[in-house]
Amino acid sequence: MRVLLVEDEPLIADFVAKGLREAGHGVDHAATGTDGLHLATHETYDALVLDRMLPGLDGLELLRTLRASGHRTPVLMLSSLGEVEQRVTGLRSGADDYLAKPFAFVELMARLEGLLRRQASGPETLTRLRVADLEMDLLKRSVKRGGQSLDLQPREFRLLEYLMRHAEQVVTRTMLLEAVWDYHFDPQTNVIDVHVSRLRQKIDRDRGPPLLHTVRGAGYLLGTRA
Structure with missing residues (x-):
């Protein structure tokens, strides 16, 4: 799995990137929304891990721009804003899942795997x-x-x-x-x-x-x- 991580907090970015790489996945990191948008539109990724509050370009605006241009890459949004209203806003902007900070890496990994399974299964309904x-x-x-x-x-x-x-x-x-x-x-x-x-x-x-x-x-x- 190749992941684009867009996160401006160095400790969180290092923590997530290290965990993903140790699990055998490729990771590109952007510390600003502007850099994240550039990478997302010029490279191919299996999933995006996107912080909501970013310098340069807000995470929600980045996400809306991607979805408006036709990008369907699964997006897991991270945020310290854990209230239901904030989560709903993120999901309505095009996020596939939402994870509030602080979080355990095992949960982030499980949610990413779930997004990829959902995408792979397509519209098929299991009975x-x-x-x-x-x-x-x-x-x-x-x-x-x-x-x-x-x-x-x-x-x-x-x-x-x-x-x-x-x-x-x-x-x-x-x-x-x-x-x-x-x-x-x-x-x-x-x-x-x-x-x-x-x-x-x-x-x-x-x-x-x-x-x-x-x-x-x-x-x-x-x-x-x-």
Whole structure:
């Protein structure tokens, strides 16, 4: 993956660029919106990581200019402005996803991978998900493991669907709060822990090798590896 990082804060830019390169990806960095726009329009990238507030040219204006000229490269927008209204403005300007600062690199990486998968899949709609012997039928709203039906509550179903769509990847608590509970803030409750525990009991207990893993300090992972 080749990424254009447009970020004017040196510490954040170094942190993100170093992490991406260590993960085997190519990174070009621009510290101003003007330089970022030049690179984005003269080079080819798989994804853009774009800060919202930039010198020279604001991140939103840069994004609107790219979209108006036909550029469809996936864009992950970064910002210290984490309020819902600010996020909505960024998404409506053409961003594909929005990550508030401060953030964990593992979450940035997971969101980038999600953007690329979405782009690769195109308009195709999945109706069945499968991880090992765990199967989900999205049309029938049913789940089976090893051929045996599992009785899930609506929120458990939604949680499992998100985990299955991100199989073999670390999913952070922030990602789950936003995608499953529609929270754009941390409610400071154990709601995730409770639901993950219940879901783990239903899909893993006495049903073979465990599939739902807790990754200490990072989040959760559904898959055959821990």
